[in-house]
Amino acid sequence: MTQSAELFPCALPRTSGAESWRADFPILAQQIHGKPLVYLDSAASAQKPKQVLEAMDRFYRNDYANIHRGVHELSQRATQQYEAARAAVRRFINAGHDHEIIFTRGATEAINLLASSWGRINLNAGDEIVITELEHHANIVPWQMLALERGVKLVPAKITDEGEVTLDAIRACLTSRTKLVAVAHVANALGTVLPVAEIIALAHMQNIPVLIDGCQAVCHMPVDVRALDADFYVFSGHKLYGPSGIGVLYGKAALLAAMPPYQGGGDMIESVSFSGTTFKEPPHRFEAGTPAIAEAIGLAAAIDYVGTIGMNRIAAHEREILAYATEKLRGINRLRIVGTARDKAAVISFVIDGAHPSDIGTLLDQHGIAVRTGHHCAQPVMERLGLSGTVRASFGLYTTKDDIDRFVAALEAVRGMLQA
Ligand code: PLP
Numbered sequence: 028m029t030q031s032a033e034l035f036p037c038a039l040p041r042t043s044g045a046e047s048w049r050a051d052f053p054i055l056a057q058q059i060h061g062k063p064l065v066y067l068d069s070a071a072s073a074q075k076p077k078q079v080l081e082a083m084d085r086f087y088r089n090d091y092a093n094i095h096r097g098v099h100e101l102s103q104r105a106t107q108q109y110e111a112a113r114a115a116v117r118r119f120i121n122a123g124h125d126h127e128i129i130f131t132r133g134a135t136e137a138i139n140l141l142a143s144s145w146g147r148i149n150l151n152a153g154d155e156i157v158i159t160e161l162e163h164h165a166n167i168v169p170w171q172m173l174a175l176e177r178g179v180k181l182v183p184a185k186i187t188d189e190g191e192v193t194l195d196a197i198r199a200c201l202t203s204r205t206k207l208v209a210v211a212h213v214a215n216a217l218g219t220v221l222p223v224a225e226i227i228a229l230a231h232m233q234n235i236p237v238l239i240d241g242c243q244a245v246c247h248m249p250v251d252v253r254a255l256d257a258d259f260y261v262f263s264g265h266k267l268y269g270p271s272g273i274g275v276l277y278g279k280a281a282l283l284a285a286m287p288p289y290q291g292g293g294d295m296i297e298s299v300s301f302s303g304t305t306f307k308e309p310p311h312r313f314e315a316g317t318p319a320i321a322e323a324i325g326l327a328a329a330i331d332y333v334g335t336i337g338m339n340r341i342a343a344h345e346r347e348i349l350a351y352a353t354e355k356l357r358g359i360n361r362l363r364i365v366g367t368a369r370d371k372a373a374v375i376s377f378v379i380d381g382a383h384p385s386d387i388g389t390l391l392d393q394h395g396i397a398v399r400t401g402h403h404c405a406q407p408v409m410e411r412l413g414l415s416g417t418v419r420a421s422f423g424l425y426t427t428k429d430d431i432d433r434f435v436a437a438l439e440a441v442r443g444m445l446q447a
Contacts, residue, residue, distance in 0.1 A: 045344055048336060049425040051076035062395030065430045065437075070215055070243060070374050070421030071399050072265045075329070079269060082328035083321045093317055095294055109320050112327035113310070119330045120260060121251040122277050129283070129313045130323055133274035134242040135165040137261035138209075140276055140289040140313060141238060142169035145259075146207075148287060152178030154206040157230075159184045159192050159221070161214040161408040166240045170209065180204075186411060190217040190366035197226050201233060208237045212244035216405040216419065217366025218349075218374030220244075224255050231256065236282065242266055246423070247345055247372040249338040252277050264322065268423075269329035273322035276313070283309040290315040333424070341424045345373040348422050348431065355435045359442065365417050373422035376403075382445040384416045390444060391418075394437035 049055055052074045057064050066074060086108065092101035094109045116128045131137040150156070156170050160183045167181070174181050182205075184196040197208070208230040212223050227237045236258035244250055245262045252260045259278045265271040278286075288295055288306050292315035297305040306312045333341060352375055356362055361380040379387060388400035401416040402409045409416060420434065 044336065044340065045348075045425055045427045048076075049427065051078065051332075052425050053077055053080075055425060059395040059397070060393050063433070065394075065396045065433050067420040067422065067426070067430070067434060068397045068399050069246070069423035069426075070266070070403075070419065072271065073246060073268045073423050074425065075270065075325075076268055076332050078332045079325050079328045083270065083325040086321050086324045091321070094320055095311075105320055108324050108327075109318070112323040115327040115330045116275055116277075119250075119334070120245070120275075120277055121253050123253060124280055126308065126310050127277055127280050127283065129276040129278065129310045130318055131261075131274045131276050131313075132272055132319065133263040133265070134240060134261045135169075135263075135274075137274050137276035138165055138238070138240065139169045141259060141261075141278075142173045144286040144289045144313070145282070146170075146173045146177070146179075148285070150177055150179045150206055153180070153204055155180045155182050155200075155202060155204045157182045157184060157197065157200045157205055157208045157210075159196075159210050160186045160411045161190065161192065161217060161219060161405060162209075162211055163215050163240065163242065164404045164406070165242075166209055166211060166238075167407065179206075183407065184210075186219075186408070188412075189368050190214065190219045190408075190412075191368045192219065192221050192226075194222065194225055194229060197229060201230070201235065205230075205233070205235050208235055210237070210239065212239050212241040212250070213247065213372045213374075214366070214405070214408070215243045215374070216403040216408050216417070217368065217376055218243075218371040218421075219366060219368040220248075220370040220372055222370075223257070227256050227258075243372060243374070246333075246341075248342045258282055264326040264329065267326070267329050268332060269326035270319075270322040272319045273326050275326075278309075280309070283313070286313075288315070289313050292316045294318075336424065344424060345422055345426070348426050348428070349373050349375070351428055352420065352422070352431045352434070355431060356438075359435070359438060361442070362438075365412060365414065373426070374419060375421075376417040376419045378414065378417055379442055379445070382442065384418045386445055387418050387438075387441055390441040391434075391437055394433070394440070396434050396437050398434075 090104040094106040238259040241262040264273040295315040365376040384400040399419045
């Protein structure tokens with residue numbers, strides 16, 4: 028991973044590096060309904076640079092075979108590239124060992140794996156799991172399913188009206204029964220950046236392990252799981268400019284070593300007989316069956332891509348876009364930004380008085396603007412804020428100020444139509 032770009036100054040001109048980064052994303056160079064595409068739905072899924080598309084294409088054209096069990100050349104090449112992808116993920120989040128990186132289908136599967144494997148051996152009736160009111164359903168429902176099965180209690184920490192999670196709110200939920208704290212690093216619906224380092228330190232004072240859902244964080248900021256001292260950290264490749272169908276569960280080696288398998292099948296066993304089966308050590312114990320091989324390689328290409336630009340530089344660019352867009356949206360009559368935390372990542376949720384979010388989204392699409400509308404798989408936070416949904420504009424490294432200008436102009440036109 029090249030870090031040299033991190034040395035570039037962060038005071039960015041109007042177009043910044045984003046114009047040239049944008050050129051790496053072929054899909055963005057198209058018109059939608061006769062208008063230039065403005066893609067503001069990166070929090071749902073980011074677009075893919077040609078470096079990722081080419082890496083996957085190259086792999087399928089030249090090196091594709093199943094991994095781990097083949098003695099032939101193609102299988103060995105595929106295995107080498109798949110395991111190199113694991114090492115790339117390890118470096119990207121600064122984990123200590125490759126075997127602490129488990130490939131999954133995505134963050135959702137990573138959390139289900141934890142609930143099913145770690146949860147089953149560590150949680151009993153009466154135990155409590157602390158989450159927050161602003162979690163994505165992926166960090167609520169797997170724990171709720173386990174809670175029903177096991178008599179475990181889910182305890183959501185309260186958020187402020189601005190959408191912040193304070194340490195006091197977490198502290199108020201911790202009891203002698205708390206067995207896990209599981210919180211988002213960045214909230215998908217509001218963009219709030221949670222104080223995860225402090226939350227982890229707080230939980231560790233009571234020897235409680237912490238899972239961080241980093242789905243919306245890894246694409247926006249450098250993440251160092253060892254500096255955070257996270258026990259578990261999960262994310263999805265597709266929000267990090269990589270392919271869908273691949274995600275990551277990071278776990279501290281000792282925790283993973285004590286966990287039983289999640290799924291059974293090929294590649295996760297040492298030996299199988301009808302009298303009994305023995306399992307491999309992590310990470311292979313948790314990767315039953317043929318994995319998403321090309322997708323892992325695509326994820327490594329995405330990691331290499333963002334590394335070449337530099338995560339600090341991406342963060343600086345997105346901070347500037349977020350500030351620019353926030354100021355412009357604040358100038359729109361009867362528009363209210365939902366989620367005004369002091370520390371936010373590149374997401375703006377909003378509502379407009381008298382206009383339904385899905386009508387706004389549908390009309391914006393006619394202007395070539397792609398936004399997401401609805402509850403964003405975070406119904407509890409919508410309920411907490413008294414809303415059925417919002418419009419969410421989310422930004423990526425390829426978002427430019429021109430995109431924001433087009434978005435704001437379209438929004439003014441749409442608002443006029445809906446309120447006429
Ligand atoms: N957690 C957060 C914060 C998310 O934003 C998402 C997806 O939007 C998920 C988890 C689930 O990710 P996936 O659907 O890729 O498994």
